[in-house]
Amino acid sequence: MPTPLELELEVDAATSSPRRLSLHPDRALPADGRQRAVAREIYGQTAELPLICMHGHVEAEVFAANQxxxxxxxxxxxxxxxxxxxxxxxxxxxxxxxxxxxxxxxxxxxxxxxxxxxxxxxxxxxxxxxxxxxxxxxxxxxxxxxxxxxxxxxxxxxxxxxxxxxPGFRPLQLLDRFSIELISTTDSATSGLEHHAQLAGEGYGERIIPTFRPDAAVHLDRRGWRAEVAALAEVSGEDTSSYEGFLGALRERRRAFVEAGGLATDHGHLTADTTPMDRGAAARLYARALAGGQVSEQEAQAFAAHMLFVNAEMSCQDGLVMQIHPGVLRDHHRGTFERHGQDKGFDIPVAAEFTRSLRPVLERFGHDPRFRAILFTVDETVYSRELAPLAGAYPSLRLGAPWWFLDSPEGMRRFRETATETAGFYNTSGFVDDTRAFASIPARHDLFRRIDAGYLARLVLEHRLSLEEAVETAVDLAYTLPKTAYSRRSA
The missing domain is CATH 1.10.2020.10 (uronate isomerase, domain 2, chain A)
Structure with missing residues (x-):
């Protein structure tokens, strides 16, 4: 039976007529009149720019079917x-x-x-x-x-x-309607990429590209891990019964993603730990897990950290840009996970640590021109303390856009205020949306461009930037930086 909350009507009390939906042209721009006027001018130079959507979750099958x-x-x-x-x-x-x-x-x-x-x-x-x-x-x-x-x-x-x-509202037609220049799907290591092959044959190979996400294959304690390893063997043609074969299978799949136009990898680990294991110890742990032996939580986390390091090494070999976004406890409510599966709204942030965790991979690859990593977080306490200083020092790092729970007006403003003074604008990735809701992509980019316009307008009024510099920066944040941040490195 509906609750009183569910039965509430959003109706004008005086007339009982439905309220009209109208978007204010200055929505999300600063409340102060002077700052809003400058922001309006800056936003006007970015509002119609094409969209670069490099952290997407729209399934490739949706585009291939185009129903x-x-x-x-x-x-x-x-x-x-x-x-x-x-x-x-x-x-x-x-x-x-x-x-x-x-x-x-x-x-x-x-x-x-x-x-x-x-x-x-x-x-x-x-x-x-x-x-x-x-x-x-x-x-x-x-x-x-x-x-x-x-x-x-x-x-x-x-x-x-x-x-x-x-007809104009089918998925492929919406690419033009939304002015999407480039969109990336996120695909498991075991994906056969057949939908991308179809799209490439239809002329979309450079516009709809895959992103390699190996998470299910590198967490030894994840449900279905052994089945994932078996599927990895089948799709790669490599024998994954040994650790060396497992690594060979990952390299083969990464090669397939590169051939399909992929530019990046995606890693959603609980922590940012990148401590490598001794190769023999990693091989023994892998063999025990594959044989069905008991693996402790600590051992599984150590192997996952090791595999982040290994994937960084592989990125130097094939040029794929790493995206690392730790700090989320997945499927917090077990009952919802058991009934409805993953990604149903119960992934909850936890405190994240980057400075010590990333040190192994940055000591090895931080100044390597072949390596690029983009860091995302849902723990905004680390922006000024860790992420901005790291991105402001290592040429291999870029700071990703406010992500997930921080993909909001206030989260974006706090991001600019806490990260820019240390990292600058040009050590960030610009905006990349993170959504399965295809129709929301233009709205997400529009909101980010408005918030950036407001922040840059304040710098203009404080005489810290000229208007010309602010407009140039806004264009870079909206369009140029995402393209350069995700460009494949020279392997």
Missing amino acids: PFADPAQLLVVPDHYVTRMLVSQGIDPASLGVPRVDGGPVETDSRAIWRTFCRNWRLFRGTPSRYWMEHELAEVFGVDLVPSAETADAIYDQIEARIAE
């Missing part, structure tokens, strides 16, 4: 863990939001019902970046001019459903 999106709920609600986690936090069952169950058990299949639940609870998103992204999507992408509510849910659903049925 119409199923419906508004399946496009905007079900796959977006930012949206579902907020609803779940208010006691709404993930199954009632259509989130699939691991065991194939029953979940809500009526997308209109899912959409109504979302619209009834629109007020939950006040003050969140999800509100900004969703309003941008509704107004700019789908032409909706109604505020979501129980009263307007069906009308909005019908309008979006009609729009996504148009």
Whole structure:
């Protein structure tokens, strides 16, 4: 039975008519009038720049199939863990939001019902970046001019459903509509990359590229690790029954990703530890784990740290840029993980440490022109203390954009204020979105460009930058830096 919160109507009390959705042209720009005027001018020079999306999670299969999106709920609600986690936090069952169950058990299949639940609870998103992204999507992408509510849910659903049925709203066509110049998918080490091969044959090989993510193969204590190693052997053609064969299989898969146009790797470890193991000790531990022997949590973490070091070494050989983003305890609620699987909104940040953890890999490769690593964090306490000083010293490092829970207006502002004075602008990666919600990509880039415009406007008014310098910097942050940060190194 619906709760009072779910039944709340977002309706004007005086007229009982639905409230209209309207995007203010100065949204997210500074409140101060003088600063806002300068920010508006800076933002105007970046608003229409192409998008470089190098940390994406839209599946390659979506582009290869290029089918119409199923419906508004399946496009905007079900796959977006930012949206579902907020609803779940208010006691709404993930199954009632259509989130699939691991065991194939029953979940809500009526997308209109899912959409109504979302619209009834629109007020939950006040003050969140999800509100900004969703309003941008509704107004700019789908032409909706109604505020979501129980009263307007069906009308909005019908309008979006009609729009996504148009030929111009298929995934490949949206690349042009969204002005996406380059987008990267994130693919496991065992991916056969067949969808990328198809896309390359259709002329998209340099526009939709894979990113190599070996996490499932390097964590010995992860469920399904032995099956992952077996799949790695099958797809690579290498014998993974030995540690040396395992390394050979990873090298072969990395080579396949490079041939498919890949520019980067992606590593989501719990910690940033890069301490290498003795090669013999690593081989013995690998053999014990593969034989089904007991592996302690400490041993598994040591092997994962060792494999970060090994992957850095491999990056010097093949030129792939490393993306490292530690500090997230995955699947915090075991029950949700058991029922619905990974990436369902229960990945929770923990304190991160980089200075000591990265020292082994930086002592070895930090000044090697063949090596490039981009560091992301959800622990903003390390921006000024560790990450900015590291990126401001080592030529191999770049500081990644505010990521995940920090991909928000205030998080972006704090990032600029805490990192820029030490790292500068040009030791950062510029903005790269991190989303499975395809339709939100333009909104995310737009928000970052507005926040950067506001920060740069303050530097202009404080006479620390000229307007010309501020505009040039804004363009670099939005477009030039992501391209140069992710360019393949000379191996």
